[in-house]
Amino acid sequence: MLDPTLSKEANEKIKKYKELQQAGLICLDDQFFPSVHYPPITMYPSATEESLFETYCPPANHTFDIYAHIPFCLRHCIFCHYPIKSDATDSDKEYYLEKIAREMDLYALRLGSKKIRARSILIGGGTPTFLAPSQLERFLQDLTSKIDLSGCDQFSYDVDPSTLLGPEGEERLRIMRSYGVNRLTIGAQSFDDNILKKMNRAHTAREAIESMEQARKHGYKLNIEFIFGYPGQSLESWIQTIQQAINLAPEEIQLYRLKIIPYGDYPGRIKNEFNNKTDDFCPIELTLTMKQAAISILAQKGYHENLTRVFSREPEDFSHYADNQCCGLLDQIGFGLTAFSSLRDRFALNTLDFKEYYSSIDAGRLPINRGLVRTQDDQQRWSLILPLKNRRVFKKYYKDLNGISANEVFDKKIALLKERGLLFEDEKILSLTSLGRFFADEVCQA
Numbered sequence: 001m002l003d004p005t006l007s008k009e010a011n012e013k014i015k016k017y018k019e020l021q022q023a024g025l026i027c028l029d030d031q032f033f034p035s036v037h038y039p040p041i042t043m044y045p046s047a048t049e050e051s052l053f054e055t056y057c058p059p060a061n062h063t064f065d066i067y068a069h070i071p072f073c074l075r076h077c078i079f080c081h082y083p084i085k086s087d088a089t090d091s092d093k094e095y096y097l098e099k100i101a102r103e104m105d106l107y108a109l110r111l112g113s114k115k116i117r118a119r120s121i122l123i124g125g126g127t128p129t130f131l132a133p134s135q136l137e138r139f140l141q142d143l144t145s146k147i148d149l150s151g152c153d154q155f156s157y158d159v160d161p162s163t164l165l166g167p168e169g170e171e172r173l174r175i176m177r178s179y180g181v182n183r184l185t186i187g188a189q190s191f192d193d194n195i196l197k198k199m200n201r202a203h204t205a206r207e208a209i210e211s212m213e214q215a216r217k218h219g220y221k222l223n224i225e226f227i228f229g230y231p232g233q234s235l236e237s238w239i240q241t242i243q244q245a246i247n248l249a250p251e252e253i254q255l256y257r258l259k260i261i262p263y264g265d266y267p268g269r270i271k272n273e274f275n276n277k278t279d280d281f282c283p284i285e286l287t288l289t290m291k292q293a294a295i296s297i298l299a300q301k302g303y304h305e306n307l308t309r310v311f312s313r314e315p316e317d318f319s320h321y322a323d324n325q326c327c328g329l330l331d332q333i334g335f336g337l338t339a340f341s342s343l344r345d346r347f348a349l350n351t352l353d354f355k356e357y358y359s360s361i362d363a364g365r366l367p368i369n370r371g372l373v374r375t376q377d378d379q380q381r382w383s384l385i386l387p388l389k390n391r392r393v394f395k396k397y398y399k400d401l402n403g404i405s406a407n408e409v410f411d412k413k414i415a416l417l418k419e420r421g422l423l424f425e426d427e428k429i430l431s432l433t434s435l436g437r438f439f440a441d442e443v444c445q446a
Helices: 004-022 049-053 090-111 133-146 166-178 193-199 205-217 235-248 269-276 284-300 320-326 354-362 376-390 395-402 406-419 434-438 440-445
Strands: 063-070 116-125 155-159 183-189 221-228 252-257 310-312 332-335 340-343 346-350 368-373 423-425 429-432
Touching: 004 284, 004 434, 049 346, 049 368, 063 090, 063 320, 090 116, 090 133, 090 332, 090 354, 116 320, 133 166, 166 205, 183 193, 183 205, 205 221, 205 235, 221 235, 221 284, 235 252, 235 284, 252 284, 284 434, 320 332, 320 376, 376 395, 376 406, 376 429, 376 440, 395 406, 406 423, 429 434, 434 440
Parallel strands: 063 116, 063 332, 116 155, 155 183, 183 221, 221 252
Antiparallel strands: 252 310, 332 340, 340 346, 346 368, 423 429
């Protein structure tokens, strides 16, 4: 049971949710479409490397945030909306590593650089540590030989707890640290073994905690991720998970509401489960209560929302990759299957098909098959949605980018969101209120 104060806070959010639904700002079916990019990743037209880069001018400092994607996992989690290989052999992985290294060369050639300069790096997947230690070292050797890390201020890895355990896990941690990796995002997802089993995770709660303890020994900063609103999840179990997370004292705790609607190219199994067993899923009232309970409990222990959905005790603890791309709107490039490049006025998306990925690289071409050069209208929305959702919009920066103020473009919408208590404005910034941040996806979609 929630204590009276937390219960009151949750009930207030549920009431506001219903009001915003009636006002047309939240979907009536209780689903949400994550505002990851604009236009959404699922809505990009076909495009070629030439059409996307013919008129592209790299930033003056030729510096980028870098993403690399490793699409292999021990298991395919039920909630995952990404195409991965869960039956890859060592030779499959070796072949992929050969091609992604070649893609880095092709990108450098396209940008007219011998080495691409990194501002920050994120390695994701899949499970980017689901490689033998020798393969992990090979990948990092290739990456650090082709990317200039001299100005890189954060090198992050997304990891599955199971890959950090035992002698091999210890070796992976040592290897990553030796190549400059200094921050890990550990996908714990839950500390309830029953929920982990329902998710088809490859680890137990105890193993997730052990992986954090192992990572600490090597000096990593830690961000741990959790999903709420999962079928079978109780409020009591969720609160216990949050309390356990706080006791482990990671630098960051990241919360995700279960996504039913795919935000990428691949509809995960969770979508079919929802269509076939809707009644097994958490009602929206319980999901919102879980979210508010977590926010309140975290705040009591000194964890406050730094980036949206990310809670930390210290303001400097956050993903520089996410902040640079989504708040600073700085140029970012991605390598690997399904990876994207988010550039100042355009977006490029790699294929999700392994054969197409390999054949493009063998032909000396970047494996891009979709994207667009944004129109003025697209650009005005993109440069508002991303920073608004994640931190705040600096009005001068917006006008410098677009040649027109956000108020001139979106005056009626801004007024509506302010009237509803979702948006704060002064002479310098636009930002979500605490209520607006609670409904960040819905507000930014609007």
